[in-house]
Amino acid sequence: MTADVVGTAIVRNGLLLAQQRAYPPDVAGLWELPGGRVEAGETDVEAVLRECREELGVEVVVGDRVGVDVPLPGGKVLRVFAATLPEGGGQPRAVEHKALRWLSADELAAVDWLPADRVLLPALRELLSGTDG
Numbered sequence: 001m002t003a004d005v006v007g008t009a010i011v012r013n014g015l016l017l018a019q020q021r022a023y024p025p026d027v028a029g030l031w032e033l034p035g036g037r038v039e040a041g042e043t044d045v046e047a048v049l050r051e052c053r054e055e056l057g058v059e060v061v062v063g064d065r066v067g068v069d070v071p072l073p074g075g076k077v078l079r080v081f082a083a084t085l086p087e088g089g090g091q092p093r094a095v096e097h098k099a100l101r102w103l104s105a106d107e108l109a110a111v112d113w114l115p116a117d118r119v120l121l122p123a124l125r126e127l128l129s130g131t132d133g
């Protein structure tokens with residue numbers, strides 16, 4: 001079964017890329033992982049690749065799943081995948097978002113995440129601590 005929404009935990013130099021939502025108004029200003037809805041006929045990984053192109057203008061290399069599937073309102077689930085930025089894949093830009101931030105493990109808890117993402121913080125911290133860059 002594919003996820004309803006995929007998120008991408010992009011790690012570079014031991015830091016996690018987060019992006020700040022510009023809309024809709026009720027969540028504008030909150031932070032999330034790059035990603036979005038999985039479209040009909042798409043695999044989770046295909047959705048991750050497409051969303052990273054659309055939102056960040058980059059190619060990513062998709063790795064393992066991170067943490068558990070997190071329930072979202074409306075019976076949907078959010079599934080997160082680790083990813084890296086290959087050489088020559090471009091530099092991430094906030095194409096549709098207000099801002100991007102590279103976060104260390106120590107900074108994760110202080111960020112105003114979307115509620116579902118808070119559930120993933122232990123797994124994201126572990127991902128960062130297990131990386132050597």
Ligand SMILES: Nc1nc2c([nH]c(=O)n2[C@H]2C[C@H](O)[C@@H](COP(=O)(O)OP(=O)(O)OP(=O)(O)O)O2)c(=O)[nH]1
Nearest residue numbers: 005006007032033034035036037072078114116117
């Ligand atoms: N992309 C993303 N969405 C998340 C995260 N956590 C979380 O609860 N969501 C929710 C917010 C939205 O209700 C839904 C995904 O919406 P989206 O607006 O990013 O998806 P999309 O790009 O396909 O949407 P759209 O603008 O085409 O409608 O999942 C996360 O870390 N990343």
